[in-house]
Amino acid sequence: MSIDTRPEEGNTAANPSRRSFLKFAAVGAGAAASSPMLAGAAGAQEAGDEAARLVVPDEIANRDQAPLPDIQFPMTGANLFGRACALEDVKAMFCCPGNYNVIHAIADHNIPSYSGRNEGSMTHAADAFVRATGEIAIASGTEGPGFTNMISGIAAANSCRTPMLLVASNMRVEQDDTEQGIQVMYQQPLTEGIKKYGKRLITPHRLPEYIGYTFRQLKTGIPGPVHIDFTGEVSNHQFEGEADLGHYGSVARYRTDSRPAPAAGDIEAALRLLDQAERPMIVASTGVFYAKAWDALKAFAEKANIPVVESGPMMGKFPHDHPLSAHAAPDALASADLVFLVGQYCMPTVGEFAFGPDTRYVRIQPEAGDMGRNLPVDVGIFSCEKLALEELADRARSAERTSWLNEVDAARRAFADQNQSYYEMGRGYSEAVHPAVIAKELSDFLYNGDLAPEQTTVLSGGFGIARYTRRFLQAHRPGQVVNGAYQFASIGPDVAYAVGVAAGVQLGAGAQAAAQGAPIVCITGDAGFGFTGMEIETQAKYRLPVINIVYNNNSWGTWYSNRDLPRGAQLHLFQEGVRYDRMAEGLGAHGEYVTSPDQFLPALQRAYDIAQNEGLPSVINCQAKREFWIRDEYEPGFLGKVEPGVMSYYH
Amino acid sequence: MTIPDALQTYVQRGIFKSFNAQPDQRKFDFVWLNRKRMHVHWNAGRNAIVFKDVLHNIPARSRHYREVRAYLKGRTSPDLPAHRRVDPDLFDLVCENHKSVVSVGLRLKSGSQGAAVRRLTALVHELFIYHHDRWPEYMYENFGSPLE
Structure with missing residues (x-):
C-alpha cells in the first residue's frame, strides 16, 4: 500500500495511513549496511502487510557469511582473473547472470557482488560506484544481448572518464563466423570510440599478460573504461602454477604506482x-x-x-x-x-x-x-x-x-537570493509540486536540519528537475554528489546509478568511507524512471537505503519545446498520474505519493526514517505538472545553466 | 591599439577562429561562440563598433527582447565591479533590432579602441551566458545548444 497523502483521503503527515514496508527489527544505518542477513525470510514473516510477502532469499541476505572456496593452482583462467581483481583491490562487481565462470570467480574471491535486472543498468551501477568512491568496479554481462545491453553504460562511463572494468563472455574462438548455436559476435568493434582500452582474449596462456594491460590502463593516466571479452578457451584454460604467469603474477612487476611530477x-x-x-x-x-x-x-x-x-x-x-x-x-x-x-x-x-x-x-x-x-x-x-x-x-x-x-561572496549571495525567489514562486503553486519546492526543501533537510551536512550522498539526476535541484545541492566531502547524466547525457540510468552509489556507501568504499551505511538520495524524473525503475527491486533485495525522488510531470522533458506540434506533441506524453510509488511497493520498497507542496517534506522525513531504521529504499512520487516549464504561465519556467559550478552538467 | 589589432589578439590566443578582415579594415568576421560565424563592423564615422546581427529571431516587441535590453542596461550599473561594467563615461551601449535580428555594440566616447573591443567582446560573451541560463530553449533552437 502506498502512503497517499492527499488530504481528501484523510491522511496527514503526522498520521500516515499505514506503512507498507517490512517491519524488521530496528537496525541502524550502519547495521543495515553491514548485516544484510537482517533482511532474511524470517524478517519477512514478522510483517503483516501485503508488501511483506516479498521474501529476500537467504542466499542474498546472508551472502557475506557464505564460505569462500579455497582456490589454488591448478586454476581456471576465470579464477586467475578473479584472483587478479582481488589483488588489484577491485571493490565491487555489478552484473546479470551470464559470463558465469568469470562472475563466480570474482564473487569467490570475496569481491562484493551485486546482480540486477538488466546488464545496462548494472553497467551504470558500476560506473556510479566508481564515480562515488574513486575505486575500481566491474560490470559484467553475458555474450550477445547481454553485452549489447551494456553499450550505453560503457559510453556514459567513457564520457565520465570512469575507470570501470567491463567484462563480458564471448563464446569460443572456434565458433567464430559460424553462427553455431546463438550469440556469436565480435564485441570490440562495438565499443570502438567509447573505451580507453579493449581486448578480446583469444590466446589462453597470454591471459596474465592481458591482466597487466587491463590494470595498467585502469590505474594510470587519464582514466576510462576498459572492455575485456573472454572467450571460452581463455576462461576455461587451466593454469598449473605461478610459473605459468611469468612476471605477471606480481602487481609490482607488471605496473607501477609512480606518477608524473610537474616540470x-x-x-x-x-x-x-x-x-x-x-x-x-x-x-x-x-x-x-x-x-x-x-x-x-x-x-x-x-x-x-x-x-x-x-x-x-x-x-x-x-x-x-x-x-x-x-x-x-x-x-x-x-x-x-x-x-x-x-x-x-x-x-x-x-x-x-x-x-x-x-x-x-x-x-x-x-x-x-x-x-x-x-x-x-x-x-x-x-x-x-x-x-x-x-x-x-x-x-x-x-x-x-x-x-x-568580496566579489565572489556577493555572487554567492545573489545566487542564493535568486534560488530563494524561485522557491517562493514554486511554493505559491499549490495545485502540484513545483521543482523548486523539492529542490529547496530537500536541501534544507540534508544540510540545514538534523543531519550532518556531510552525511548524505546524492545521485543528482533527472532532466528538468535537475535544473532546479542542482542549484541547491551541496557537497562537503569528495563524492558526496554524483552528477548523473554528465557529458553523455543519458536520461534514464538514475535508479541504476543509485544502486552503484548506495553500494559504495553501504560498503564504505573509498571516498564514501565516512558515510558508510547512511541513506542516500536519488533524484530522477518520470521519463528516466521508465528506463531503470526495475532496479528498485535490486535496491530492495540488497537493502540499499535509497530515497528515490521521482519528479512526475506526466511527460518527457522534451514536451515543452514541442508542445505546439499538432501530431508530434503526443509523442512526448505519458498517461497522467502514473503511480510509480505503487510500482515500487510491488518491488519491495516503500512508496509515497505527494500531490501538493506541503506534503513533500513529511514524505521525505518518513522515507528517510525508513531508510535509516530499516535499510529499505523508497520512491517518493512527486506529482508535478508539465506546464511548470512554460515561463509565461509559471515563472521561472524551465531553467538553463551556467558552467562550471553548481549547475555543471556537461563538462 | 586599433580595432583590428585588438581583434587580432583574440585570434592569436585561439579564441576567434577562421578570422577574415575586409581590406578597408572596417568589417571582420570569425567563428566564435557556439562555433558560429560572427560579424564585427567598425563604423569610424559613428565611432562605433558593433557585433552585427548577433542574435536572430527575437521580435522587437517580445518579452525576450525587453529582457535582453534590460540585461544590457544592467551592465552599465555602478554596482558592478569596474572590470565587468560598461562605463557610460567611456562608451554608449548600442542595441538595435532590425526585423527581429539584434546587433549589439559600443559607441566610443572617451574610451580607447582597444578597450572598446575588449569590453564589447566580454559583453557579447556574457550575453550568451545570460541566454544559456535564462533562455535555454532559444539557444537550442537558434544556436544548436543541447537542451538536455
Missing part, C-alpha cells in the same frame, strides 16, 4: 601568471578526485587565496561551505582573469564555460596528449594533479585578494 619550469610559468593575476580561480574537476588531490587543492587555494569552483561527474573535491568556494557563485565566473583547470578531462570548447574571452588558462593533467584540446592553453602542466597542486601550494606566494573574494 619546475612549468610550475614557475604558472606562478608567474598567478602573480600577474588579480582574479584567479581554480576549476577542480575529475582528475582531482581520482588523484585524491583534495588536500593539496585546499592547501594551494588557501595559501594563495584562490576561489575554487567544481566541475565533473562527481562533486565535493572542495567543500562547498568553504569561504573560498565559488561553486555557487556563477556570476563571478566571467570576472576570472586566470583559471587553473585541474584534471578537467572533459574539456569544454570556447564559450561553454562562463570564463571571459580574456581569461588565461593553466591546465594540469597527467597526459600531455590532450593538452590544448578545445581551449587554448597558456601554461600546460603535464603532471599528476596531486603532485602539481602540492608543488604549487609549496611555492605560491600568499595573497590577500580582498576585493576579488
Whole structure:
C-alpha cells in the first residue's frame, strides 16, 4: 500500500495511513549496511502487510557469511582473473547472470557482488560506484544481448572518464563466423570510440599478460573504461602454477604506482601568471578526485587565496561551505582573469564555460596528449594533479585578494537570493509540486536540519528537475554528489546509478568511507524512471537505503519545446498520474505519493526514517505538472545553466 | 591599439577562429561562440563598433527582447565591479533590432579602441551566458545548444 497523502483521503503527515514496508527489527544505518542477513525470510514473516510477502532469499541476505572456496593452482583462467581483481583491490562487481565462470570467480574471491535486472543498468551501477568512491568496479554481462545491453553504460562511463572494468563472455574462438548455436559476435568493434582500452582474449596462456594491460590502463593516466571479452578457451584454460604467469603474477612487476611530477619550469610559468593575476580561480574537476588531490587543492587555494569552483561527474573535491568556494557563485565566473583547470578531462570548447574571452588558462593533467584540446592553453602542466597542486601550494606566494573574494561572496549571495525567489514562486503553486519546492526543501533537510551536512550522498539526476535541484545541492566531502547524466547525457540510468552509489556507501568504499551505511538520495524524473525503475527491486533485495525522488510531470522533458506540434506533441506524453510509488511497493520498497507542496517534506522525513531504521529504499512520487516549464504561465519556467559550478552538467 | 589589432589578439590566443578582415579594415568576421560565424563592423564615422546581427529571431516587441535590453542596461550599473561594467563615461551601449535580428555594440566616447573591443567582446560573451541560463530553449533552437 502506498502512503497517499492527499488530504481528501484523510491522511496527514503526522498520521500516515499505514506503512507498507517490512517491519524488521530496528537496525541502524550502519547495521543495515553491514548485516544484510537482517533482511532474511524470517524478517519477512514478522510483517503483516501485503508488501511483506516479498521474501529476500537467504542466499542474498546472508551472502557475506557464505564460505569462500579455497582456490589454488591448478586454476581456471576465470579464477586467475578473479584472483587478479582481488589483488588489484577491485571493490565491487555489478552484473546479470551470464559470463558465469568469470562472475563466480570474482564473487569467490570475496569481491562484493551485486546482480540486477538488466546488464545496462548494472553497467551504470558500476560506473556510479566508481564515480562515488574513486575505486575500481566491474560490470559484467553475458555474450550477445547481454553485452549489447551494456553499450550505453560503457559510453556514459567513457564520457565520465570512469575507470570501470567491463567484462563480458564471448563464446569460443572456434565458433567464430559460424553462427553455431546463438550469440556469436565480435564485441570490440562495438565499443570502438567509447573505451580507453579493449581486448578480446583469444590466446589462453597470454591471459596474465592481458591482466597487466587491463590494470595498467585502469590505474594510470587519464582514466576510462576498459572492455575485456573472454572467450571460452581463455576462461576455461587451466593454469598449473605461478610459473605459468611469468612476471605477471606480481602487481609490482607488471605496473607501477609512480606518477608524473610537474616540470619546475612549468610550475614557475604558472606562478608567474598567478602573480600577474588579480582574479584567479581554480576549476577542480575529475582528475582531482581520482588523484585524491583534495588536500593539496585546499592547501594551494588557501595559501594563495584562490576561489575554487567544481566541475565533473562527481562533486565535493572542495567543500562547498568553504569561504573560498565559488561553486555557487556563477556570476563571478566571467570576472576570472586566470583559471587553473585541474584534471578537467572533459574539456569544454570556447564559450561553454562562463570564463571571459580574456581569461588565461593553466591546465594540469597527467597526459600531455590532450593538452590544448578545445581551449587554448597558456601554461600546460603535464603532471599528476596531486603532485602539481602540492608543488604549487609549496611555492605560491600568499595573497590577500580582498576585493576579488568580496566579489565572489556577493555572487554567492545573489545566487542564493535568486534560488530563494524561485522557491517562493514554486511554493505559491499549490495545485502540484513545483521543482523548486523539492529542490529547496530537500536541501534544507540534508544540510540545514538534523543531519550532518556531510552525511548524505546524492545521485543528482533527472532532466528538468535537475535544473532546479542542482542549484541547491551541496557537497562537503569528495563524492558526496554524483552528477548523473554528465557529458553523455543519458536520461534514464538514475535508479541504476543509485544502486552503484548506495553500494559504495553501504560498503564504505573509498571516498564514501565516512558515510558508510547512511541513506542516500536519488533524484530522477518520470521519463528516466521508465528506463531503470526495475532496479528498485535490486535496491530492495540488497537493502540499499535509497530515497528515490521521482519528479512526475506526466511527460518527457522534451514536451515543452514541442508542445505546439499538432501530431508530434503526443509523442512526448505519458498517461497522467502514473503511480510509480505503487510500482515500487510491488518491488519491495516503500512508496509515497505527494500531490501538493506541503506534503513533500513529511514524505521525505518518513522515507528517510525508513531508510535509516530499516535499510529499505523508497520512491517518493512527486506529482508535478508539465506546464511548470512554460515561463509565461509559471515563472521561472524551465531553467538553463551556467558552467562550471553548481549547475555543471556537461563538462 | 586599433580595432583590428585588438581583434587580432583574440585570434592569436585561439579564441576567434577562421578570422577574415575586409581590406578597408572596417568589417571582420570569425567563428566564435557556439562555433558560429560572427560579424564585427567598425563604423569610424559613428565611432562605433558593433557585433552585427548577433542574435536572430527575437521580435522587437517580445518579452525576450525587453529582457535582453534590460540585461544590457544592467551592465552599465555602478554596482558592478569596474572590470565587468560598461562605463557610460567611456562608451554608449548600442542595441538595435532590425526585423527581429539584434546587433549589439559600443559607441566610443572617451574610451580607447582597444578597450572598446575588449569590453564589447566580454559583453557579447556574457550575453550568451545570460541566454544559456535564462533562455535555454532559444539557444537550442537558434544556436544548436543541447537542451538536455
